[in-house]
Amino acid sequence: MTRAQIWHSLEEVPADLGASAVTIGNFDGVHLGHRYVLDALRDNAAARSLEPVALTFWPHPRHVMQTPGEPPLITAHTDRDRLLLLAGMNGVLDLEFTWDFAQYSAEEFVRVFLVEGLGMRCIVTGSDTRFGRANAGDVDTLLELGRRYGFDVVVLPDLSPGETAATDAAAIDAGPLDARSPGEPGPAEAPRISSSAIREALLSGEIPEATAMLGRFHTVADVVHHGFKRGRELGFPTANLGPMPQGLVPADGVYAGFLTVVEQSQEHRGAPPLVGARTTISIGTNPTFHEGSEESPRMVEAYVHGDNSLDLYGDTVRLEFVERQRPTLRFSSVNALVAQMELDKDVTRRTLESVQSDVLHRR
Ligand SMILES: Cc1cc2nc3c(=O)[nH]c(=O)nc-3n(C[C@H](O)[C@H](O)[C@H](O)COP(=O)(O)O)c2cc1C
Ligand SMILES: Nc1ncnc2c1ncn2[C@@H]1O[C@H](COP(=O)(O)OP(=O)(O)O)[C@@H](O)[C@H]1O
Structure with missing residues (x-):
């Protein structure tokens, strides 16, 4: 059989x-x-x-x-x-x-x-x-x-x-x-x-430890949802996952990883889907935009390198986590956040220079 x-x-x-x-x-x-x-x-x-x-x-x-x-x-x-x-x-x-x-x-x-x-x-x-x-x-x-x-x-x-x-x-x-x-x-x-050791590593943001035990990159997947539409204005559009994505969400912070579209929405079928695209992932409550006491949702969002004109709404994407770059911070101005995001992008690029998505390994 x-x-x-x-x-x-x-x-x-x-x-x-x-x-x-x-x-x-x-x-x-x-x-x-x-x-x-x-x-x-x-x-x-x-x-x-x-x-x-x-x-x-x-x-x-x-x-x-x-x-x-x-x-x-x-x-x-x-x-x-x-x-x-x-x-x-x-x-x-x-x-x-x-x-x-x-x-x-x-x-x-x-x-x-x-x-x-x-x-x-x-x-x-x-x-x-x-x-x-x-x-x-x-x-x-x-x-x-x-x-x-x-x-x-x-x-x-x-x-x-x-x-x-x-x-x-x-x-x-x-x-x-x-x-x-x-x-x-x-x-x-x-x-x-x-x-449980893998769960602990992910919840502390210790991604290489988790990867070593998993034998692959940890993944989180969901349909891309609409957010506050700020990303585009900042020059960093981000594909936002929903509040209950599939797979354990690691500790808050900024991560280097990959994004793959695993299922395209009806409207996007036919267009070539992204596979193992380099991405900088942010997990956190975006404190720069929220006062301390204000209730703000925890977001998992991914900025894909190389093309700011993608349309991922409604697609199901899977994120692979390669390395945690830094904790989520509250910046005193939006400009300061954007300057840091530029640096984050460089760090991701260097981190992923010699790393391939697991999806590409399997092809
Ligand atoms: C690389 C990167 C790093 C980020 N780091 C932070 C951060 O340290 N603090 C913060 O408040 N928000 C951070 N964010 C989240 C942004 O605030 C968020 O992407 C922006 O508000 C756009 O939200 P929207 O997708 O709902 O429009 C980061 C986002 C990216 C892509
Ligand atoms: N490089 C990119 N990375 C991520 N999403 C992108 C990119 N380019 C265009 N997009 C699209 O832009 C959307 C995010 O834009 P954004 O202004 O952050 O809106 P939202 O607040 O709804 O997430 C994504 O859902 C995706 O459809």
Whole structure:
């Protein structure tokens, strides 16, 4: 089977899928730690002539099972599933996570969704996996159920920053059950790559740290909205995202990055869309134009270099974040802000001199 697909229930899984190799997770960010597991899944699936499938959930179980106020997710729903397919999955089973769903016992979950639903013959997992009602299932449960239902269990050692999937090929080659005992420390002492570490880095504006863990530039996407129409007067028209863009909005500040139009509005179809265009991004409440006590919305806006006559209204754009240049400041005059924006543009140009958008890498 070569079709790549996203399914939202077992009914949508094609009857002719064939036997599968599966990994399970929330995959927020689809970061290098996730990609290490996904690469191992692909290798194990290829070695056994199985279809590699990621089973994932939406909303994030933490957002369903715990109190509100949980930190936002790094990747939006559709981006997460798209990135899973880009990582080489032939299928993504994206199940709605509800209280009812969470009541499946570990064994029922494995039997209904994995064995009967996906024809699973191999599961690839980290050692800390937890699943089923009250998170009662773990690696030992999988090993026991694997013997009962006839699937292999590949337990991967932890991956640390700086390591690549290739470093751990030996562990994968070591065979399905014997990579190491569950709970035994991974191959390096450095802290794990984790979605929460990436979230923290983005919220502190530490973009290179986030990029190193993601293995790609962080992205935020939305339809371009109308703003206060000041940008053009300043000589810096900016494409404004809406108040709830897709993907975690990093700390306030000025950033170097890229802009790609991922979907053109009806009126713009036919015109060549921007792909990986150099851009200076501003995130903040534009304090130069608002008094301290005045309520002002937090804006994500992008000035694209090289052409001030674009029309991006209504298009869906994706911004890639490469580096944070400075914090957002309140300037004593509009002229002072514009002078700084000129400098910002130069800094962006220098920052991006030897950097390419991820979109261009993939072409
Ligand atoms: C490169 C760049 C840097 C910016 N830096 C600041 C800043 O430090 N302080 C600020 O108040 N606004 C800053 N802004 C935001 C501008 O105030 C905003 O783009 C302008 O008010 C236009 O708003 P509009 O798109 O709603 O018309 C910056 C914008 C850009 C493009
Ligand atoms: N180089 C550019 N970068 C960003 N947007 C541009 C550029 N050139 C033209 N535009 C257009 O101008 C709009 C922004 O102009 P601006 O005066 O800032 O208005 P608004 O306040 O509505 O954002 C963008 O939405 C886009 O359609």
